[in-house]
Amino acid sequence: MAKKYWLMKSEPDTFSLDQLKKDKTTWWEGVRNYQARNYMMKDMQVADEVLFYHSNAEPPGVAGLATISKLAEADQLQFDKKSDVYDPKATKEKPNWFCTEVKFKTKFKNFISLDHIRQNKKLAEMLVIKKGSRLSIQPVTKAEYDQICQLGQA
């Protein structure tokens, strides 16, 4: 299957690209949106490329790159009563939420701010700049991915 390209949002106060660099890999836990979950469960493949996006940040934007390192497995936080993303309806036999493992790849030389994306005509179709697009995992095209890489590493 052809490689796919994604944008994954994280709040740097919660989990930043620098943290991922330190940890090397992380399970992308805590997603509680079905559309985002389905992307992880059904569409993501090992070696898919990821734009690591800092949301709720100053400024918001793409901080660097990651890759998918493992296919989706049950999100362990759904079983953890102390977690604020605990799901009482989920059981180990029938988990409700899944997440992939994400591996650090690159921290950009140039942070690509949301503003910067908006100003680039080649990136005009990206979901992240569409009004009200809150989805925390979004597909991107290869062309968009390549363009952002080029800007980030120039």
Add this chain to the structure above:
DNA sequence: GCCAACGTTGGC
């Protein structure tokens, strides 16, 4: 199955 109320996201 509709839809109003409510909660969350995330830029500003």
Add this chain to the structure above:
DNA sequence: GCCAACGTTGGC
């Protein structure tokens, strides 16, 4: 901290 946009919940 505000609030627009959107997703989810739950009564009917």
